[in-house]
Amino acid sequence: MKKAVSIVIFCFVSLTMMSNPYDNPDTLFVSRDGTCQFRNIDDAIEVCRAFTDYHKVIFVKKGTYKEKLIVPAWLTNIEICGEDRDNTIITYDDHANIVMSPINSLQNTAGKKLTTFRTYTLKIEGNNITLKNLTVENNAKRLGQAVALHTQGTRLCFINCRFLGHQDTIYTGGIETNLFFKDCYIEGTTDFIFGPSTAWFENCTIRNRHNSYITAASTPKNVKYGYIFNHCKVIADDNITKCFLGRPWRPYGYTLFMNCELGAHILPVGWHNWGKETNEQTARYYEYNNTDASGKKVDTNKRAAWSKQLSKKEAMTITPENVFGKDLSWIME
Numbered sequence: 001m002k003k004a005v006s007i008v009i010f011c012f013v014s015l016t017m018m019s020n021p022y023d024n025p026d027t028l029f030v031s032r033d034g035t036c037q038f039r040n041i042d043d044a045i046e047v048c049r050a051f052t053d054y055h056k057v058i059f060v061k062k063g064t065y066k067e068k069l070i071v072p073a074w075l076t077n078i079e080i081c082g083e084d085r086d087n088t089i090i091t092y093d094d095h096a097n098i099v100m101s102p103i104n105s106l107q108n109t110a111g112k113k114l115t116t117f118r119t120y121t122l123k124i125e126g127n128n129i130t131l132k133n134l135t136v137e138n139n140a141k142r143l144g145q146a147v148a149l150h151t152q153g154t155r156l157c158f159i160n161c162r163f164l165g166h167q168d169t170i171y172t173g174g175i176e177t178n179l180f181f182k183d184c185y186i187e188g189t190t191d192f193i194f195g196p197s198t199a200w201f202e203n204c205t206i207r208n209r210h211n212s213y214i215t216a217a218s219t220p221k222n223v224k225y226g227y228i229f230n231h232c233k234v235i236a237d238d239n240i241t242k243c244f245l246g247r248p249w250r251p252y253g254y255t256l257f258m259n260c261e262l263g264a265h266i267l268p269v270g271w272h273n274w275g276k277e278t279n280e281q282t283a284r285y286y287e288y289n290n291t292d293a294s295g296k297k298v299d300t301n302k303r304a305a306w307s308k309q310l311s312k313k314e315a316m317t318i319t320p321e322n323v324f325g326k327d328l329s330w331i332m333e
Helices: 002-019 041-046 277-281 312-316 320-324
Strands: 028-030 056-060 063-066 069-071 078-082 088-092 122-124 129-132 135-138 149-151 156-159 162-164 170-172 178-182 185-188 193-195 198-202 205-208 213-217 227-230 233-236 244-246 254-258 284-288
Touching: 028 041, 041 056, 041 069, 178 320, 198 320, 213 254, 244 254, 244 284, 284 312
Parallel strands: 028 056, 056 078, 063 088, 069 122, 078 129, 088 135, 122 149, 129 156, 135 162, 149 170, 156 178, 162 185, 170 193, 178 198, 185 205, 193 213, 198 227, 205 233, 213 244, 227 254, 254 284
Antiparallel strands: none
C-alpha cells in the first residue's frame, strides 16, 4: 500500500513539473537570437509561478526587445536583469494621442485616444520586483504623453537602469507604494517623473531634454514623503536654459532635492505652482545642500517663497529607514 501511494505522489509531482518545468528557483534566460529558452521577455514572465516565495531571475541578453510588457499583480520576488544596461533595451512607441482601433482597443474605446495611462512600455503591477542593468524606452515622437515605465506595485527596486522618453517618462502610479532607484539615468521633456508614490532616487542622473518641468508629484495629503533625490546630478541638452525642479500635479505634491548637483538650466525660482496660487499653501517643496557643476552652493535667494530650504537637522531625518521603514531588505545593495 505504501509503495502504491509513493508511486501516485511521484506521478503527481512529475505531471506538475511537466506542466510548468520553470516552476523552480532557476534563472530563466531570454535572447532575441533564439539561443536561449525564450526569445521574448513576456514569454519568460508568463511561465513564472504566482506569488513566489523565492527570488526568481529573468536574465535578458543584449538586444532590442520591442514589447509592451506587464508584470502582473500576482508575480512577486521577480528580478529582470539585463546583460548590459545600454544594450539590453525594452522599447515601444505608444503615445496618448493614438486613436484606438477595434483590434487594439479595450472594451468600447475604439475611436478614442489611447490616453496617458495606457501608453507604457513596461507596467509593473506586482510587488517586490527588481529591474537591473536594463534600458526601458518609449521611443514615440513628441506627439503627446508617452510613458516608458508605469509602476503600481510596492517595494520596487531599479538598479543601474536607463529610462528614456519625452513627456511623462516615468509614472509612479501606486498610491502609498515605495520605490527605490539607484545609479539610474532618467531623461524626458515635461513632467517626466510624475505620480503619487514615495520614491527615493539615489545617485541618479536626471536629464532635461526641453525647457519644462522635471517632476509632477501628486503625493496624497496623508502621505509623509513623495520624491526624494539624493546625491543626484541634474543635467540638460544643449540650449536648454529654463527648467523647473517641479510643479504639483496635485495640491500636496512632495519633492526634495538634497546633496544634488543642479545644472545652470534650473531657473532661479526653482518651482512652479501649476498656475494655481492655492497650491502654494499646500505643496511640499524642499531643498538642502545642493551645488552647481563647479561645486559651489546653489544660490537660493530667488527661490519660490513657498518652497523651503531644510536645515541640517531637518535633512538628517530624511533617511531610507525613516522614509520606508526599518525593513529595507527589498532594496538591493
